[in-house]
Amino acid sequence: xxxxSFIYTTVYSIFKTINPPSIWKLTIIHTNDVHSRYDQINEAxxxxxxxxxxxxxxxxxxxxxxxxxxxxxxxxxxxxLLDGGDQFQGTLFFTYxxxxxxxxVMNLLEYNITAIGNHEFDKGPKTLA
Numbered sequence: 024x025x026x027x028s029f030i031y032t033t034v035y036s037i038f039k040t041i042n043p044p045s046i047w048k049l050t051i052i053h054t055n056d057v058h059s060r061y062d063q064i065n066e067a068x069x070x071x072x073x074x075x076x077x078x079x080x081x082x083x084x085x086x087x088x089x090x091x092x093x094x095x096x097x098x099x100x101x102x103x104l105l106d107g108g109d110q111f112q113g114t115l116f117f118t119y120x121x122x123x124x125x126x127x128v129m130n131l132l133e134y135n136i137t138a139i140g141n142h143e144f145d146k147g148p149k150t151l152a
Contacts, residue, residue: 029136030105050099052092054106058113058142059125061085085128092132104132108140111151122150 034049063071063084071081096102110125111117117125129137143151 030103033103033136048099048101050095050102052095052102052104054088054104056107056109056140058109059111059117060114061116061124061128062114063087085131089132103135106134106137108138109142110137110140112142112145121146 061084063076063081063086065071065075065080065082075081092104096104106129110129111122139151
């Protein structure tokens with residue numbers, strides 16, 4: 024509810040500054056339930072091997088996310104990058120770095136708005152903070 028209210032308020036304030044006859048496009052780029060999955064994976068959702076990489080059988084990964092997000096932002100001047108939560112938990116990136124890598128990745132991608140998911144509380148509020 025907070026996320027929807029925030030988006031509405033943000034979009035409304037932007038539209039207030041535009042003349043009514045203008046056509047204005049807003050591109051929303053969205054991620055959800057990333058669960059610290061920053062490595063590329065194969066079709067079976069396991070680690071991608073060098074052979075699979077050479078055959079272009081790998082998917083996802085933070086490098087691909089960054090490439091696509093940057094491309095969308097270049098092509099769409101008015102864009103917002105949103106996340107629906109659950110960045111924490113799921114891989115050794117979270118287990119080992121205890122959430123700090125998640126924060127660094129989100130800052131790298133330059134999210135405009137993010138929600139807090141239930142897994143952000145897995146290790147208590149101190150880790151979330």
